[in-house]
Every structure is written in C-alpha cells, then in structure tokens.
Amino acid sequence: MPPRPVAAAERKICLIATEESGDRLGAALMKVLRQRLGDAVQFSGVGGRGMAREGISSLFPIEELSIIGLAAVVTQLPKILRLIRLTADAVLDEAPDMLVIIDSPDFTHRVARRVRARNPKIPIVDYVSPSVWAWRPGRARTMRSYVDHVLALLPFEPEEYRKLQGPPCSYVGHPLTEQLASLRPNAQEQAWRDAELPVVLVLPGSRRSEIRHHLALFGAALGQLSDRTKFELVLPTMSHLEAIVREGVKTWPIAPRIAVGEAEKRAAFRLARAALAKSGTVTLELALAGVPMVTAYRVGAAEAFILRRAIRVSSVILANLVIGSEVIPEFLQEDCTPENLAQALGEVLADSSARQRQLEAFATLDAKMSTGNQPPSVRAADIVLATMGRRSG
Incomplete structure (x- = not known):
C-alpha cells in the first residue's frame, strides 16, 4: 500500500515501544508532541494501549515480545528477528521525520541500526538509556553511529555517557517523579x-x-x-x-x-x-x-x-x-x-x-531527581523536536 499524501507542514514521527513501561512513556511523549504540533503530526510505529489512545496503530501487539530469560529468547529468536525486520522495513517505508526508540534495547536498537544503515537522514532519539553504566559499557560509544540523542531517566546517566564517549545524553526526569x-x-x-x-x-x-x-x-x-x-x-x-x-x-x-x-x-x-x-x-x-x-x-x-x-x-x-x-x-x-x-x-x-x-x-x-518545574514528557518532547529540527534544517 503506498503511503498516504502528506501535507507540506506535516511531521511524521515513528515511535517504537515494546513493553508496558515504554508504552506509558511513549503515550505521554505523544500527547505533548501533539500539543506542540497540533494536527500537523502523524504518528506510526509499535506500542501498547496507551500509545494507541494517542494515535498509533501498532504494527503488532507488544504482547508478542513479553519474553524474559535466556532460554525463552533462544526459543523465540526466529520470531524476534522477523519482527525486527518487519519494524525496520515499516520505518523505512514511512521515511519519518523522526524515529523515537523507547527502552527494550535488544529489540529497538537492532531496528535503529537497520534504519540508520539504509537511510542515514532519519534522526533517531533513544528514550531510556540502556544500562551501559552497569554492563557492556562499549555500547555507549557504538550508539554514536545510530543514535543522535539519548533521553535519560536517571540523573547520573549523562555523565556516564560523557565518560564512555557515547552520543549526547540529557536527563529528562523519571516518570515516577510526577506520581x-x-x-x-x-x-x-x-x-x-x-x-x-x-x-x-x-x-x-x-x-x-x-x-x-x-x-x-x-x-x-x-x-x-x-x-x-x-x-x-x-x-x-x-x-x-x-x-x-x-x-x-x-x-x-x-x-x-x-x-x-x-x-x-x-x-x-x-x-x-x-x-x-x-x-x-x-x-x-x-x-x-x-x-x-x-x-x-x-x-x-x-x-x-x-x-x-x-x-x-x-x-x-x-x-x-x-x-x-x-x-x-x-x-x-x-x-x-x-x-x-x-x-x-x-x-x-x-x-x-x-x-x-x-x-x-x-x-x-x-x-x-529534580527537573525543576518541567515534567519529563515535556523535557523529552523539547529534545525530540530540537533534534528533528537540527537534522532536517
């Protein structure tokens, strides 16, 4: 099916979240982005019930990836790889103005690498840092090749990215601070x-x-x-x-x-x-x-x-x-x-x-953990829009 015509001022933003916690972050971010962009935004990607309420028709139900444990991942590997390919191909077909990957790095980062390799013009923001400070620190430097900005939930993470020579990283706040x-x-x-x-x-x-x-x-x-x-x-x-x-x-x-x-x-x-x-x-x-x-x-x-x-x-x-x-x-x-x-x-x-x-x-x-008077979703939206503007400018 060919993509629908897009108005000149419309922005296309693709978001990928495969867990309930990521779905909540994605839904809050989408709400602020729609407040900022009004009708001039079109959302696509992968998400759960919260993101569906904000306008995403998910490529597949995120319950298909409710997997934990090494043995479970091994047995489900063909299915996981198929969904990674499906998601990356859908993003590339859509050619959005921004791709936001949310948590679940074993899935979302594989999608991001495929997208960056085939269309380097699409800016990519990673919402929720992988635990590079805890294990596999080399991931931070590798991320520079396919992530333009990291949105951190924990206040010590930006300094860790600086020390590990990763991509730009900003602390936007943890959603728990709003609750x-x-x-x-x-x-x-x-x-x-x-x-x-x-x-x-x-x-x-x-x-x-x-x-x-x-x-x-x-x-x-x-x-x-x-x-x-x-x-x-x-x-x-x-x-x-x-x-x-x-x-x-x-x-x-x-x-x-x-x-x-x-x-x-x-x-x-x-x-x-x-x-x-x-x-x-x-x-x-x-x-x-x-x-x-x-x-x-x-x-x-x-x-x-x-x-x-x-x-x-x-x-x-x-x-x-x-x-x-x-x-x-x-x-x-x-x-x-x-x-x-x-x-x-x-x-x-x-x-x-x-x-x-x-x-x-x-x-x-x-x-x-203070973020001043700005909620995490607002700080995150500001950086998404700024990154999108820099890459498209």
Missing part, C-alpha cells in the same frame, strides 16, 4: 505505617519467570520472620498475573492480601512500613514512597553465569545508584536465602539504625 502524591502517605496513612501491626509489602516481580524464581523463596523468608514478629502482608500484582500469584502463595505459612492493579498497589505503598522486593525499578518507587526495603534477585544458572562476568557496578539497585550509597541491602543468587532475607527484613521493620539510614537517604531523592 509522588499517589506514592506518599497522608497523616492518617502515616499512622498506619507506625501501627502496632505494621504492613509489609512483598514484590516478587512483574513477569512470570521472576515470580517463579522468587515466590517460594519470599514465602519461606516471610514465614521465618512471622515466627518472631507480627505483621500484615500485602502482595501487589497485576490482573494478568493474579492467578499465578494466588496459586503460588497457597503454601505460604502466612497468607498475604493480594492487591490487584495500580491503584491498589499505590494505596499499599502509602501504608507499608517495609518491603521485600525483587531488584528493579520498584526499588526506586519504594524509595520515593519512603518505604525501607530488602531486595533480592535470582535468575537461571546460565543467566547468572553471564551476568557475573558482565556487571561492572557494585550494586544493581536503582535507588542505591541514584542515592550514591549502598543503603539498601541486596541479596543475589546463592545469597538469596530465607534466613538472610528474614534477618535483614526484620531489621528494617524495627526501629533500627538500618531503617533510619534508608529513610535519611530517601529524603535526598527529591533534590537528586
């Missing part, structure tokens, strides 16, 4: 945090494989902790994971209340005194909510072998990296034992020096 009111307790909710029967959050992960690796381990740790102290247990999850979570907690010695959906999760964050969480973005969410935590992460043996040799930072906890200090304890692989987790969680649940250190560190986050 503080829904994360932090009011006076009544704060009283719940200090109640005689405190609320403990348990967060085993947002993917099926993560839940499989962590659920039994977390249950055993919480069972040990419940032998010496009393607490109410809340496990937030999403509706598509509710069945597997409910089945997995049936054997737990202490039954959690299952909180389903984002609104119930945020309500639980505002009440919680402490948390046991899988490493990931949720650690930053908990820190901004002022919830002291213990973190853990387990993967399969093959992935653990690779990661041990690749990771170049002393902590994989995002909150620790932003704070600049390892105040949040983390237990990885063989250190992930019920005994270790129960002991550490008991310390942050009590009025201890470990708990106080975390709370004092969390109090510095607002200043460290």
